[in-house]
Amino acid sequence: MRTVTLTYPMKPETAAEWDQPQIAALGQFDGLHRGHVSVISSAVAKAREEGLPAAVITFYPHPKDVMGKGDYEGYLTPPRDKRELLAGLGVDVLFVIEFNEELSRVSPRDFVERMLLPLNISAAVVGFDFRFGYMGEGDADMLRLLGNGTMRVETVPPFLLNGVKVSSSGIRKSLQNGEVELVNFWFGRRYHLRGTVVHGEKRGRTIGFPTANLELEDRYVIPARGVYAVRAFHNGKALPGVMNVGVKPTFHEGVTTPTFEIHMLDFSGNIYGEELKVELVSFIRPERRFDSVESLISQIREDAKTADKILQES
Ligand SMILES: Cc1cc2nc3c(=O)[nH]c(=O)nc-3n(C[C@H](O)[C@H](O)[C@H](O)COP(=O)(O)O)c2cc1C
Numbered sequence: 001m002r003t004v005t006l007t008y009p010m011k012p013e014t015a016a017e018w019d020q021p022q023i024a025a026l027g028q029f030d031g032l033h034r035g036h037v038s039v040i041s042s043a044v045a046k047a048r049e050e051g052l053p054a055a056v057i058t059f060y061p062h063p064k065d066v067m068g069k070g071d072y073e074g075y076l077t078p079p080r081d082k083r084e085l086l087a088g089l090g091v092d093v094l095f096v097i098e099f100n101e102e103l104s105r106v107s108p109r110d111f112v113e114r115m116l117l118p119l120n121i122s123a124a125v126v127g128f129d130f131r132f133g134y135m136g137e138g139d140a141d142m143l144r145l146l147g148n149g150t151m152r153v154e155t156v157p158p159f160l161l162n163g164v165k166v167s168s169s170g171i172r173k174s175l176q177n178g179e180v181e182l183v184n185f186w187f188g189r190r191y192h193l194r195g196t197v198v199h200g201e202k203r204g205r206t207i208g209f210p211t212a213n214l215e216l217e218d219r220y221v222i223p224a225r226g227v228y229a230v231r232a233f234h235n236g237k238a239l240p241g242v243m244n245v246g247v248k249p250t251f252h253e254g255v256t257t258p259t260f261e262i263h264m265l266d267f268s269g270n271i272y273g274e275e276l277k278v279e280l281v282s283f284i285r286p287e288r289r290f291d292s293v294e295s296l297i298s299q300i301r302e303d304a305k306t307a308d309k310i311l312q313e314s
């Protein structure tokens with residue numbers, strides 16, 4: 001899959017490259033959940049049918065990140081995850097349009113005429129609630145109108161699971177409530193965090209539970225504080241583990257930024273500086289303060305047993 005970054009207005013030399021028609025799915029697609037996958041797969045299927053390349057056109061940063069008051073909660077799929085997942089769906093080209101204040105003021109007409117038509121999009125596939133252009137004034141009908149007969153527009157209906165519409169906002173909320181199974185069901189895969197193992201306070205090894213401290217690679221949506229059964233992938237190898245997302249109230253007061261610590265159940269070795277991808281499998285319990293280190297240790301021992309059982313069954 002090729003990734004192309006675009007800025008508004010499109011440079012003529014960029015446009016000149018896209019002289020073949022292509023089928024494109026348009027949207028923010030943060031999370032690439034099953035609703036998003038249904039839109040993108042429909043574009044890919046259409047592209048295969050017509051023997052044309054399948055493209056995805058998306059925006060980065062997230063409009064809420066640019067237009068908000070600095071309180072954006074982060075990404076479900078930061079750029080690297082998005083690229084990997086889209087490549088796996090059979091997408092040939094990913095166009096990432098840089099979102100900034102200027103783009104937020106572009107009218108639907110200018111957006112279509114100056115960004116989409118130059119890319120030679122013969123059919124655009126969008127979700128049922130797709131909005132674009134200044135103040136979200138544009139919708140699928142307007143896209144069709146502005147395409148002026150050169151661009152077919154198809155909408156994909158809402159994707160429901162148990163009668164509930166799968167949505168990025170629903171997933172964010174559930175993740176922040178620790179509802180991992182539900183989140184994973186909506187994703188159709190497991191939510192993961194990726195990062196580098198950094199030095200912590202060196203206490204883990206002294207209490208019999210060394211923990212790899214993860215410095216997140218990007219601004220992920222942070223799951224609820226607490227203990228999770230996880231699978232950590234180290235150099236592609238899956239390692240069962242238990243993760244604490246928290247501020248360690250047993251040892252600290254007033255800390256607000258959580259750390260991500262993973263104890264791998266059957267592992268020993270030095271992995272400082274190395275990358276881990278950590279898949280969340282299940283929420284075990286909220287984080288709490290213990291009156292003694294001994295009671296924390298026996299609870300962690302219980303957590304490790306619980307995680308082991310969950311992971312053997314999933
Ligand atoms: C499975 C697990 C559960 C944990 N639960 C708690 C908890 O409930 N409360 C707490 O204060 N710390 C908790 N911790 C964090 C430990 O306090 C922490 O791992 C230990 O202090 C080592 O920190 P270090 O890696 O920075 O040396 C937990 C850690 C693990 C691995």
Ligand SMILES: Nc1ncnc2c1ncn2[C@@H]1O[C@H](COP(=O)(O)OP(=O)(O)O)[C@@H](O)[C@H]1O
Pocket residue numbers: 197198199200201202203204205206209210211212213262263264265266267268269270271272
């Ligand atoms: N089973 C394991 N799970 C996690 N990390 C382990 C394990 N065995 C060894 N390690 C190593 O030990 C380090 C964690 O030890 P710890 O005493 O908690 O130090 P720190 O506070 O720097 O994280 C990890 O970063 C990793 O390099």
